Amino acid sequence: MASSAAFGRLTEWAEGGWQLIPRLPWYRETPRLVTPRPVNRPLRAGRLPALGETRFAQQDPPAGTSGSTTSVFGGISGYMDFHFNDRQYEDPQIDFHRFVLLFTHSFSDRVRFVSELELEHAFVEGLEEAGELELEQAFIDFLVSRELNLRAGMLLVPVGIINERHEPPVYHGVERPFVDTVIVPSTWFEAGAGIHGELWRGFRYRTYVMAPLDASGFDAEEGLRGGRQKGSQANFRNVATTGRIEYVGIPGLWAGASFWRAKTGFNFPRVESQVTLGEVDARYRVGELETRAQYAHVWLDGMGELNRTLQRTIGVGPNVARQIRGFYLEASYFVSPRPAPREAAVFVRYENFDTQYKMPSGFSPLPQFDRDAWVFGLSYYPDPDVVVKVDYSVVNSQSTVTDEPNSFNVGLGWWF
Amino acid sequence: MIQPGSTRRIILTLLLAAASSSLGAQSREVVEIIAERFTFTPSKIEVEVGTMVEIHLRSEDTDHGFRLADGTNVIIPKRRHGEAVVEFEAESPGTYRFECSKLCGAGHHFMQGEIVVTPRATDASLVR
Numbered sequence: 356m357a358s359s360a361a362f363g364r365l366t367e368w369a370e371g372g373w374q375l376i377p378r379l380p381w382y383r384e385t386p387r388l389v390t391p392r393p394v395n396r397p398l399r400a401g402r403l404p405a406l407g408e409t410r411f412a413q414q415d416p417p418a419g420t421s422g423s424t425t426s427v428f429g430g431i432s433g434y435m436d437f438h439f440n441d442r443q444y445e446d447p448q449i450d451f452h453r454f455v456l457l458f459t460h461s462f463s464d465r466v467r468f469v470s471e472l473e474l475e476h477a478f479v480e481g482l483e484e485a486g487e488l489e490l491e492q493a494f495i496d497f498l499v500s501r502e503l504n505l506r507a508g509m510l511l512v513p514v515g516i517i518n519e520r521h522e523p524p525v526y527h528g529v530e531r532p533f534v535d536t537v538i539v540p541s542t543w544f545e546a547g548a549g550i551h552g553e554l555w556r557g558f559r560y561r562t563y564v565m566a567p568l569d570a571s572g573f574d575a576e577e578g579l580r581g582g583r584q585k586g587s588q589a590n591f592r593n594v595a596t597t598g599r600i601e602y603v604g605i606p607g608l609w610a611g612a613s614f615w616r617a618k619t620g621f622n623f624p625r626v627e628s629q630v631t632l633g634e635v636d637a638r639y640r641v642g643e644l645e646t647r648a649q650y651a652h653v654w655l656d657g658m659g660e661l662n663r664t665l666q667r668t669i670g671v672g673p674n675v676a677r678q679i680r681g682f683y684l685e686a687s688y689f690v691s692p693r694p695a696p697r698e699a700a701v702f703v704r705y706e707n708f709d710t711q712y713k714m715p716s717g718f719s720p721l722p723q724f725d726r727d728a729w730v731f732g733l734s735y736y737p738d739p740d741v742v743v744k745v746d747y748s749v750v751n752s753q754s755t756v757t758d759e760p761n762s763f764n765v766g767l768g769w770w771f
Numbered sequence: 772m773i774q775p776g777s778t779r780r781i782i783l784t785l786l787l788a789a790a791s792s793s794l795g796a797q798s799r800e801v802v803e804i805i806a807e808r809f810t811f812t813p814s815k816i817e818v819e820v821g822t823m824v825e826i827h828l829r830s831e832d833t834d835h836g837f838r839l840a841d842g843t844n845v846i847i848p849k850r851r852h853g854e855a856v857v858e859f860e861a862e863s864p865g866t867y868r869f870e871c872s873k874l875c876g877a878g879h880h881f882m883q884g885e886i887v888v889t890p891r892a893t894d895a896s897l898v899r
């Protein structure tokens with residue numbers, strides 16, 4: 356296994372800089388690790404013994420592909436999400452919510468491609484809300500060093516817990532949190548380019564320039580959500596800047612802070628509209644308990660003028676707020692912390708989200724959009740990659756006139 | 772989270788490592804890395820040249836991979852389904868990158884880390 360060619364590659368990695376740094380004489384001494392010996396050990400005696408070894412054999416690079424410039428197709432993965440939603444005052448619905456395929460390909464050790472293609476609601480019809488075929492990610496990474504890597508293509512906006520980490524087995528509840536739907540409009544993706552890396556132990560960053568949101572899609576109920584251009588012939592007159600730093604240096608702790616900022620009024624020549632989003636989040640796991648917290652706040656400038664312009668031109672003012680904000684707290688606990696198929700967790704989440712938090716002068720907030728929710732339920736894992744979810748969601752608003760529907764939800768999600 | 776059995780084994784290994792180093796034999800380092808979408812924790816390991824390194828890899832969710840740049844590649848089994856162990860001698864100083872080799876989701880490329888093999892302290896002082 357330990358051929359000299361392999362060690363030659365190690366030298367390249369060790370010198371870093373994508374061979375931009377000239378080969379210096381003292382690097383002739385080839386650094387090497389001596390033939391690593393891998394073993395997969397089953398957790399308990401009595402499990403199928405060959406599982407680890409078989410998978411290891413499958414992952415071994417084929418003979419002759421050890422050179423760093425060989426293209427390797429990384430295979431297809433994906434996830435699916437199948438839902439039953441019974442909302443108060445409505446007929447129950449069954450929905451194949453997400454069918455997502457991920458592809459990866461390595462052109463070389465340093466130039467790689469990842470993409471995520473998503474079919475939402477199982478069916479696509481032009482100009483209808485029935486379903487969507489979305490290219491959520493498709494980018495090339497140029498891996499330069501641990502500290503600095505370049506990325507360009509269709510990118511996920513690096514904001515919040517869910518937007519970049521949304522495979523069904525990794526979050527509780529059939530639907531994503533409300534805050535990650537109406538405050539952070541996940542799945543939020545746009546065309547762009549940027550850099551990412553790990554600066555020092557456990558501190559990671561990523562920062563991109565991307566296509567901005569389109570203010571003409573903002574509304575009172577779902578905030579920024581309708582403004583996503585989704586990388587589809589996106590207007591790029593204004594550039595959004597976004598970034599995230601996170602600390603992942605302690606086992607069980609993830610803490611992050613994100614921002615997003617752009618001018619968003621390109622469809623209204625006389626409206627100065629700028630959106631700034633700030634967000635902090637953390638996940639902490641100790642034993643079988645996991646807690647999550649997230650807070651997101653959005654400042655929208657120029658919404659008074661935008662509301663008036665739309666009122667004049669189309670006759671309906673969207674009543675977009677000057678500030679929107681939301682937060683949630685979640686605790687989950689593995690009540691059956693045994694290897695699948697006997698693994699199950701319970702969770703409870705409190706969410707508070709207001710898309711009419713502060714209004715431009717001359718506009719009043721609509722109290723039905725100042726909402727909170729309790730969501731509780733169970734996640735059962737017949738396999739760590741397959742989850743059956745059951746939850747009940749109680750939603751309330753400040754309105755004395757309208758009543759937010761509660762819902763009973765069942766979901767089946769899997770990753771492969 | 773750590774199974775009682777594996778804790779005992781790691782303690783035993785550490786004791787053996789302590790005993791062997793006190794006898795002047797090759798030192799041994801046992802490191803536990805947890806893989807989870809989309810991090811390795813810890814993601815940076817520093818060892819002195821000549822150390823026998825034993826890395827125990829465990830996943831908190833799906834299968835991940837652990838690939839060293841020389842082609843070593845193991846699958847880290849899913850949550851609660853065991854661990855992968857990679858053992859090697861850190862023979863020469865240098866920086867060795869490792870990464871997740873099994874597509875595990877949107878942030879798969881964020882799963883990177885490095886093993887830094889430093890010269891022995893005594894060697895370094897001789898150079899100066």
Ligand SMILES: [Cu+2]
Binds near residue numbers: 809834871872879
């Ligand atoms: Cu991974």
